[in-house]
Amino acid sequence: MKDHTEPSAVRSVRGPARCAVTTLALAGAAWAARAVWQIRLAAAGQPSSGPPEQGGGRHRPLTALENTYHFVSSLGDAATVLCAIAFLMWLSRARDNARALSGERPRRAWPWVYAGWIVPVVNLWVPRGIVVDIHRASAPGERLPRVVNWWWGLWLAGSLSGVGLMYTESADGVIARAYTDLPFLLTADTAVVGAAVAGVLVVRTLTGTQRERLPGTVPHRADPVSPARRAV
Template sequence: MNAHITPPAAAPLPAPALRPVRSAALFTTGALGLAGAAWVLRAVWEVRLSVAGEPASGPPDQGGGTHRALNSLEDSYHFVNTAGGFAALLCAGAFIGWMWRIRDNGRALSGVRPRYSGIWVYLGWIVPVVNLWFPRGIIADAYLASTPGAPGARVPRSLNVWWGLWLVTMVGGVGLIYTDSTDEIIGRAYDDVWQLLTADAAVVGAAVAGIFMVRAVTAVQEKAAG
């Protein structure tokens, strides 16, 4: 007789609580602005190097592991480049922290498990091939999950602009992703500064688009949270 008794359904797991996102968004947009400003400064120094022209002694990296002494302008570019690296590192940390929060909030608002597990918030940037779309996918999913009742909801245009410019800096081997040493970049400024300036423009554009994208995603989550 007991075999015909239906066991009680398991109680659903409580939805995760919304995480505050405004402060993280403000810090992230500030870090993006700082990184963009750092790359503007790099571009200014690269133009200065190009205008000054290569010294008679040749480029700083003279091949075969030989490096000549730097002049004052080249030495200051090393400082500017190092400062830009610290700005990029700060920006990366702030951005990943913000991504983690909006992913969790998207799950809390929609009640649906995200397509990408949490580890991809970090690894999605560095694992080859998947880094071409995972970070954008995580943000897009969080945005759409925050608008569960909106038919035909679309991701912000700024998300696609930001990601397109980021891919330019990554796939093109320029911008943020340099394999050359600083001395080799100085040599490129002397020989082909326009390639460097194009890369710098892509980084600055990505930073600006990123600011608008962070604000748009944050705003929709705050609105959904009431």
């Protein structure tokens, strides 16, 4: 358990941040690839035999393009899982550091760092609240970066779209949608990719804020500009 009586020492968050940024970029790229394959499916058109799921538990043989979409979709799922693990590791470290910097206990107990993403209804605001609390404890008095709200709005749009991060439809079902409702799929994919990009900025912003307050860190100052450089 992490919520001890005394706050722990501030630890470097650089390593977890790098992992989170890398996997967020990987997940964003994977979802962009998924969108490309959906466009390819729509351009090819649905076979005369109909969608992959024929009803009554019957499935027709997949085309070569449909098979490759299954592969791309699986890669996207794997990238999303890796991204979730890395992001939660960073979030946990950043939360611990925020507590050590402020000397105050977080408003939410540590299980919510993980459970807040999966408990229905609660997951609509708790994860954002944890990020907001980290920023406030790490940079008291400073305005919340706008990218946090962009990230959370895009996350919700991609998660609740029905075919986004939390979708329960099978890959064959998504293939059928690509043939009949491509704009809806691309809207969901765009939201997920946008959330990944905004997530990178959130991680970098909060990490930079905490690094500036690490013991022994010298605040960044602009280098003196020499007369020669002023003339440039």
